[in-house]
Amino acid sequence: MIPSSLMLEAEETLLSESSRTKTQYCIFRSGERWYAVPAIEIREICTSSRLTSVPFSSGVLAGICNQLTEFIPIFSLARLLDSEANLTQQPQSSLLIFAGKQPWGIEITEVTSIIALDGLVPHENRGTENRGTQGRHRFLWGTAIYNQNVINLISLERLHSKAGVELTDWWTDNLSVTPHGEASQQGTAQ
Numbered sequence: 001m002i003p004s005s006l007m008l009e010a011e012e013t014l015l016s017e018s019s020r021t022k023t024q025y026c027i028f029r030s031g032e033r034w035y036a037v038p039a040i041e042i043r044e045i046c047t048s049s050r051l052t053s054v055p056f057s058s059g060v061l062a063g064i065c066n067q068l069t070e071f072i073p074i075f076s077l078a079r080l081l082d083s084e085a086n087l088t089q090q091p092q093s094s095l096l097i098f099a100g101k102q103p104w105g106i107e108i109t110e111v112t113s114i115i116a117l118d119g120l121v122p123h124e125n126r127g128t129e130n131r132g133t134q135g136r137h138r139f140l141w142g143t144a145i146y147n148q149n150v151i152n153l154i155s156l157e158r159l160h161s162k163a164g165v166e167l168t169d170w171w172t173d174n175l176s177v178t179p180h181g182e183a184s185q186q187g188t189a190q
Contacts, residue, residue: 025153027146028096028111030077034149039114041156043099048092048107058170060163062107065095072097075163077106081139104160117144117151138162 025036044067051063051074060079065072074095092107122142139162142153 023116024114025117025151026096026111026114027117027151028094029109030092030107031109034112034146034151035077036117036144036146036151036153037096037098037156041098041100042096043103044095044097045111046095046097048095051095051107056174058167058174060166060170062092065097065105067097067103070103072103072105073163073167074105074107075159077108077159080106080159080162080166098156098160104163106159112147115146117146117153120144120153 024039026039026042027034027036029035046065046067050065050067052066053063054061060075062074062076065074074097076092092109094108094110095105096108096111097103097105120142121144123140139155139159140152141155144151144153
């Protein structure tokens, strides 16, 4: 007979494995790299033709999308993950818009599927900022393999926070208000 404590532990392990495999992730590509976010966080996937650029804005802000009388900021994932991103990269064809109190989105190349990812490997630095504070590692919390591609799982909280900080800093550093209340550009648009 199996002790009840071992049975309970085995059931908890099965339940936690079951809940992990039930989480669905949206797998998408940006440039040549593959990423994933929890599918429950996605509000809409649409074409980038709905995107309007914003004059005098930072390179991290790809533009604004108007959706059902809401103006939603859309950010450049490449610029957020890598501040040295090449501006001449291939054009992004889709937008991934996230739900929440303040909807926002990112430019992407394509969405491939929404699935449960097996074999997730969490990054050890998930709760810290010690790896590559200038690079992509601070926004990634794990990896998985899907269709022979490495899938990087993105922390939406960290990515959104970085987008807000970079945009605010850029506007603070590069724009000023004239005595007549008009904005003037001090630097050059990226």
